[in-house]
Amino acid sequence: MSECYSGILEEMTIDDVCDLQANVCVIPIGSTEPHGPALPYGTDSYRAEAACYGGTRRANELGGRVICLPTQRISLNNNFRAFPFACRMAVRTFMSLIGDLVEMCESEGVRRVVIVNAHGGNPDAIRASMRDLSSRDGAFVCLIHATTCASPEAQQVWENRSDHAGEEETSQILYLRPELVREDKITDNPRVNPVVDVLKEFKTEFVRPWHLYLPTSAGGDARKSSAEKGQIVYESAIDGMGRFLSGLSKAPDSETFPY
Template sequence: MRPYILAETNWKEIKKEPFEVAVLPWGATEAHNYHLPYGTDVIESDYIAAEAARKAWEAGARVIVLPTIPFGVNTGQTDILLDINMSPSTQAAVLNDVLEVLNRQGIRKLLILNSHGGNDFKNILRELGLKYPDMFLSSCNWFQSMNKSEYFENAGDHADEMETSLLLHLRPDLVLPLEQAGEGRSKKPRIQAYREGWAWAERNWSQISEDTGVGNPKKATKEKGERFFEDVTNKMSRLFVDLAQAKLNDLYE
């Protein structure tokens, strides 16, 4: 039993703890090239949240990790078999119910640990922040927290070398041999503004990628994944500790 994982602990134990921060991992259920499981984002959320919470707990932060939400925004993948979409309005409803409980029970800090690029919680948290003014609501994208080029040779953002290396470290039993993986080639927008990144339009996934991957996974290794996992969970745990120690009436300097 890990006392910082809500799904594993029990009422006898949690009644003793003055929890300071609730962490809500949020993933997605979607195709990840030919070689990675549909639950890749969920697996990453589970393991990164748990390991970061372990480190934070050992540093004295009273963090509780809530069960991972397994569905994310997949509105650009409607024609890819069993990519499950959860609309932003549904995410807002789920978050509202979670926050209502936390607020009523005196846990005033929430961090969404996001594991899926299609999820964007900023506007949802802005709106819910007005409803729960005594709470501190935040989110982070763990996959943007590190300079990936220091760990991996090939760039990408979906079923790429980074995600494949992580899964080779965390759940190698769910990864097919890399010779079965597609190369993750992706098409770029023809319109210059979208190529430059200062204008945005949703990608139609089946039009940009033949294998659903974006980024070549062929150079992924377990060792790269292990190193990256250690460093990213160190950084996440620091955030957990900082949030636990933060005074909500003194957040700025």
């Protein structure tokens, strides 16, 4: 490789791609779904893309050979059907998409694939796809969340953690895409808990109908959100993602990789 490339496939020419000789492929996965009155439908996709694009650039600056595919913006939102234009596909279709993308990477000679997810409805199906793919002698595939690589110190900025359009996601979008945030709509979004107490007592897992769980489609107190908090977490996440991807790229090949 004669020079440092961004690794962002959409930005590269065919000569750039050939010269990079990537040995790690990143697949960013977001979602297009409602995030309440304050945040855009593309919240999860913007978060995934920022972590992956920034992390890929950083990894290649550190000597990695990493390429990042375009962000997958439609994923699993079957429990959002009550809300308008919550974009979704069938679980089996999504799993097939994961399999097809991994097989494409393999056909290009890439044997290390990193799936970076930013939507809470996706991990179970991604893990099932990975288990299915592991039944053959293919690429090493791993899954990581978009901000997992942020340091514990950076994560301490959160005062009210929540899983959907609360302080964390609102702060991140205030940093990444401030022009899309309706700041006058940022509030404490109510959650509705099941009245069947034994479900919580025995830690039962079930698919939550989102319009019953979060009537406004957002949940959690977002009033202490700030772009500064989002910046602290994302700068740390991008730095960590870069170190993770470059480390994976530089790890020696072996028949028993990663062991």
